[in-house]
Amino acid sequence: MSRSPSVRMTPAERRSSIALASLFACRMLGLFLLLPVFSAAAGSLAGGDDVKRVGLALGMYGLTQACLQIPFGMASDRWGRRPVVLAGLLLFVAGSIVCALSEDIGWVTVGRAIQGAGAISAAVTAWLADATRDEVRTRAMAMVGGSIGLAFAVSLVLAPVVVGWGGLSALFWVITALGVGALAVALWAVPEAGAQARAAMPRTALRHALAQPDLLRLNVGVFVLHMVQVALFIVVPALLASTGGFSAGELWKVYLPVILASFVLMVPVVFATETRRIHRGALLASVAGLFGVCAALPMASQAFPSLVVALIGFFLVFNVLEALQPSLVSRVAPAAHKGFALGLYNTAQSAGLFLGGAFGGWLVAYGGPARVFEAAAALALVWLALAWGMKPVTDVHRANAAGSARRAA
Template sequence: MHDHCSERMSSSETRAASGLALVFAFRMLGMFMVLPVLATYGMDLAGATPALIGLAIGAYGLTQAFFQIPFGIISDRIGRRPVIYLGLILFALGSVLAAQSNTIWGVIAGRVLQGAGAISAAVIALLSDFTREQHRTKAMAIIGITIGLSFSAAMVIGPLLTRVSGLRGLFLTAGGMALLGIMIVAFIVPRSTSTLAHRESSLVRRALLPILKHPALLCLDLGICVLHAILMCSFVALPLALIEKAGLPKEQHWWVYLTALLISLFVMIPFINYSEKKRKIKRVFLSAIVTLMLIELFFWRFGDSLWTLVIGTIVFFTAFNLLEALLPSLVSKVSPAGSKGTAIGVYATSQFLGSALGGVMGGWISQHGGLSVVFLGSAGLAAFWLAFAVIMHEPPYVISIRLPLSPEAICEAGLVERLETVAGIVDAFVVAEEAAIYIKLDTELLDRATLEQLVNQSPVVRLA
């Protein structure tokens, strides 16, 4: 048996994973620190209305969605680093523009420019260039955990920072974080010698149309779109509800978010373990959507005291964080072999579109119907999502693996057909120009070492 699966990540792999995770963290902090404070502090800006506050909250999503896939494709052509530098510079410029603005329109323009620095696809591709096959899942997990933690940190740091330095200080800090990201990519992330064509993390244009036609993936894309619409919609109303209905000064909101996030992170872990170990993802997934819908109705009907809003916020974040963790895992399970990178690209675009939609929708409802109706609108979004999610099948419990192929194996005529008869192999796809095969594998039925022997077992040896 091969023992390289148990090898540790090399120092350059660890440096690349931790450095790029920090780049993600700084950018996420800069993007989301605004979320809990814009509805409250933003009303002091010239020309501010609830509808325009909603637009400012969601505006980054429009440009992020628009540039996400093109920036990924460009990074394959001209290299990852130039695209990452450009994206971080755009983000910093947008932050400075928003910081210098005294009007709501200036902040909206700054948020639009922040979103134009859509670097996630290039960062993930750069990470793939550095990490060996057997460590890529681990490296991606480091990034995933960092994104989750930085979102949680942003919800607490945003109100604390704005309390001290106002919105101007908040946006300048976000710009500073983007510049720190540039320094990390320049000086900490090692230089890569080659750009790896890797279909698990890069976008492949030929795979785009099949992914856009894939019914199960479309349901998940719709799901992340609605989830982020509900998040943005809720944060048009929740900070204001804490002030107007619960009488909590905006300087003290940080402890509500800190309490809610810490409790929710502990509560969701057993659910994630149960969904994977017992193979009950669909049950947990649907329960979380129902919980999200019910908590929005709870906010609408009972969100008029501090303790109901705090309890509601804890339950909201538990359901939100659970769905935020389950959805990418489902995309990775459902996407065809060799198309995961493309599927994640479309999924990320859907997420940013949802952010834009939710901000605009929340602001518009708040202006025309009042705060509590925003929660009703969010509950309606969750009900709409539930109607689609109910028809979802239980996903295959598989992981994606890319293996190099020997010249003999590439030439073998019926390799894919042979492998797909093996118990545990759900899907296989050969890419001759990469001299590699992409496989969806159920690790309970087949381990990686046996799979490697099966893949590169030549027809001659088998006949002998």
């Protein structure tokens, strides 16, 4: 029996999904490129020897993202996805140029705030929801999640090479170019879609999204994941440099094999999760793995080989979670409220990015790298306790279907 066309992506859905995933990847690559090298290379800037100011500059992007994510999403409901996404990308490019021209950590912080003011993640995910049917939306969201994980992996290899060649200024010019590329995708590659669906969006989306306990758990999860990610990368580049004898421009020699190993290990995990429908189990195992890695880092960071092994473990669980969680949000959210649910999810992610930089910098200044690792382990343990209460995805689907039937009646 042939597969039903209703569960296949149409050419328009496939084009929209690929284009929006590439737009997301370009923009997130522009964000992630700083993480592997900024703490080690910020010394070239005036004020860059103050770890608290470095942490603030690294996390400032997330603060303005967190403040403006939902307003941008609401604006896209009113005026359309494309104009709002283009406006946000123009802000991202402008902030990148400010950073590229800056010689002081204070101006880099200002540029990062302008970058983050283009808070389009919710608008982009809502655009993707407009462009896809319910039957294929999970796959489309998983493509976006996978593109974010890939962008992070590429950043770990590309950033040290660019900084070694032209310094931080060159890195910010590369980020500017990525923003321009995302602008081109948004302008020409993605078809407009879903105007009628936006007009029919229920006005009770906020109440229904906030009433979903599992969505709240996923929002806490992405907050913790990105807070831990940024906090760790305030200290990890310097530790790799000191224990392995690498300069900031040579760190790609460490990141490349680490990322390749983690992706090889990730593929069977993701495949087993999808084929066996063990999303809840995969989530719990990955969060437990994050806790284990963070708890081991105080000892593992004392020697280069053990630090590399710990990083492989971290990237394995990070990439699995980065692909799994957006897919879970799209599965758990009620069908009528996916756009707003994804907006809340992206807001939580942005808040984690900001607090990871600010809190991580403060911990390093007053307690050293070990305090960062201990705090990260504690956060992962809290996340694991919360995630334990999640329902299997099949149960959520049945509950959502029953609720839709009651409302229809």
